[in-house]
Amino acid sequence: MRNPVPLLLCVLFGSSASAEIYRWTDADGRVYFSDRLAPNAERVDVRVDAAPSRATATILGPQSPDEAYRGPYAALDILSPAADATLTADAAGVPISLQIDPAVIDGHRLFLRLDDSELAVEANQTQFKLTGLGAGQHRLQLQIKGAEDRLVAQSAPRTIQIRQPRTPGQLP
DSSP: OOOOHHHHHHHHHHHHHTOOEEEEEOTTOOEEEESSOOTTOEEEOOOOOSSOOGGGOOOOSOSSTTSOBOTTOSEEEEEESOTTOEEEOOTTOEEEEEEEESOOOTTOEEEEEETTEEEEOGGGOSEEEEOOOOSEEEEEEEEEEOGGGOEEEEOOOEEEEEEOOOOTTOOO
16 A cells, blocks of 8 residues: 555645735734635735755855955964065074964864965964975965864965075175
8 A cells, every 4th residue: 555645745735835815904904914815805925935045055164265264263363474574494493373262172173284285283282383494485374174174264374485594604
């Protein structure tokens, strides 16, 4: 025997979709709506969209890799080095200072993007030194990732210039 439930559901929902709605106003000016015809009532056309359009969906996350997107964080930025700074390479490394407010949320991980490489920041530290940078231009960007490496937040990228130290007595 076939299951009658799908057929009954179609009949039930099909009949409710075709129900008519009536509107009328009483002597005191109050407006009433009903599915039953009343004296002096007028029929109201009601149109219902079956499904919301996909165009109304909100896109979460940055629209481009260069856009700052704080996500659940009030502040997310690289404080040091300054944008477009020119620094001299030395063995101690380049000091990096980050601003993150609130502190990194449980389950999130902090990364520093250096050019095309992604470096995990140990223990979500906000101050550390970056060593091994060669001379030239470098791009830095702070990123926070959540479950399944999903991007949760990112700072705007910044560019710094590293130059080799000059030997004593060398002219520019």
